[in-house]
Amino acid sequence: MSIDKSESLNFLEEIIENDLKTGKHGGRVLTRFPPEPNGYLHIGHAKSICLNFGLADKYGGMTNLRFDDTNPVTEDVEYVDSIKDDIRWLGFEWDNEFFASDYFEQLHQFAIKLINKGLAYVDDSTPEEIAAQKGSPTVPGEESPYRNRTVEENLRLFAEMKDGKYKDGEKVLRAKVDMASPNMLMRDPVIYRIKHAHHHRTGDKWCIYPMYDFAHGQSDSIEQVTHSICTLEFIHHRPLYNWFIEKIEIFPSQQYEFARLNLNYTVMSKRKLLQLVNEGYVAGWDDPRMPTISGLRRRGYTPASIRDFATRVGIAKRENVIDFGLLEFCVREDLNKIALRRMAVLNPLKVTITNLTDTFHELLPAENNPEDPSAGLRNMTFSNEIYIEQDDFMLNPTDGFFRLSPGSMVRLKNAYIIKCEDVVKDGEGNLTGLKCSYVPESKSGQDTSGLKVKSVIHWVNAKDCVDFEVRLYDRLFLVENPQNEEGDFKSYINKDSLKIVDNAKGEQALATDEAGQYYQFMRLGYFCPDKSSSKDKLIFNRTVSLKDGFKKK
Ligand code: ATP
Ligand code: MG
Helix, strand or coil: CCCCCCCCCCHHHHHHHHHHHHCCCCCCCEEEECCCCCCCCEHHHHHHHHHHHHHHHHCCCEEEEEECCCCCCCCCHHHHHHHHHHHHHHCCCCCEEEEHHHHHHHHHHHHHHHHHCCCEEEECCCHHHHHHHCCECCECCCCCCCCCCCHHHHHHHHHHHHCCCCCCCCCEEEECCCCCCCCHHHCCCEEEEECCCCECCCECCCCEEECHHHHHHHHHHHCCCCEEEEEHHHHHHHHHHHHHHHHHCCCCCEEEEECCEEECCCCCCHHHHHHHHHCCCCCCCCCCCCCEHHHHHHHCCCHHHHHHHHHHHCCCCCCEEECHHHHHHHHHHHHHHHCEEECEECCEEEEEECCCCCCCCEEEEEECCCCCHHHCEEEEEECCEEEEEHHHECCCCCCCCCCECCCCEEEECCCCEEEEEEEEECCCCCEEEEEEEECHHHCCCCCCCCCCCCCEECEEECCCCEEEEEEEECCCECCCCHHHCCCCHHHHECCCCEEEEEEEEECCHHHHCCCCCCEEECCCEEEEECCCCCCCCEEEEEEECCCCCCCCC
């Protein structure tokens, strides 16, 4: 472990370095990532993963993956598997894998210990009565009529709760803390509730389940986590976290809070993302428009780009909203270094080169990636029939349009200069193609023509190109913060967030490249094959355009 003193530390690094100096946990750093397996991970979780694993890496520590599976109703093994996949894909490996449900026995013993110390009681009040007893932040709460049950009575009733004698909601176990505390969470919080539900790991063994506050800190403590990092909403839970640890007399894990990541033009709560999936607004958790890790991956984001994003966002103690454009900036940075350059045309317009014969065939070597010479060369082919983009031609050019129009010249990238001699129309007068001449002395890299043209356009050889489908994406929501708008957040969905182009043409190499490549289609953006793409039907997702083309709506 080498610590560079000159760099500026974030507040968590400062805390850890100080703890290391004072020998607080014997020089040990153990963090944890504690997802609830009730959905797929999103970019906010990625931030937390990079933070927890990153701190442990930096200080020679370890990180546990702990599934916070104390709520039997919403959890599923599908989610457990996807979470592990996503963490590994991001480039991290946990030191231990735990499930909070493995601690049910121990947590139950902790509850009995509290009862024995006179610090927990069984309450028969209804949820409404309990809420009413709590008072308000300015008005002290009232004690429950059941608060002073004897230890023996509490032990007996709690055992009966566990044995299934009562229905859901009939009784709860509450910690006896302080009904007058200015912190509402300290006003005798519920720590166990009855829920006759099947649990994805413990089956029907339990019908009482610990509440979040009674499971989380204790699980940290059981694992001897040194730095338990969570998001800011939990700051008011910290006194309770500490109270349980002190009263149960267990390892003093400590909680620290940082601001959660918020991104504009999307939603990030798993509950909301689940609605998008279940109600068919998207094609699944890994739909490329989703802010999930699996969605970003399918969209063509790289692990390195997401880690870079997490670093650039930094760690704050105050909530803020990060612009989606920063995520796009990070992926462009990375893809620029690694993406293979290819030519593709999304809306093809046929061009016939009039001064070439039908048998003409030329190989034009082109760099796979000018940013990375080790990526080598591929051959593009050139013939008397090519496709260019419809947008690169205008019959009546407007001012400042320097691409093709009748009589004008452009350079075909990595090939020759061509001149538009004539247009081809069908019987109804629709434009169906162009007739162009090419300038033999204008070959890229060996140009002796002396001609100056103002534009370079992309193209593909019509004789050997491959057909494919392209999926172009836009923001999933029309407003910056859909959950803060009036009404249902789903009414702000951008109905044009997916556009399918089914007649794209690409250069031959696309058919023979190894699977799983990242691409830059010149002038069009970064693309990757969709998971449903096959040799018989190539399908590409646009990850991001080349420049920030995003306009605020
Ligand atoms: P959601 O509200 O999206 O369901 P959650 O907080 O309930 O999120 P958990 O599975 O409980 O999801 O979270 C696991 C870890 O990820 C927690 O430590 C949590 O603090 C962290 N986390 C969740 N969302 C974010 C976010 N937007 N930014 C940073 N960390 C987050
Ligand atoms: Mg949660």
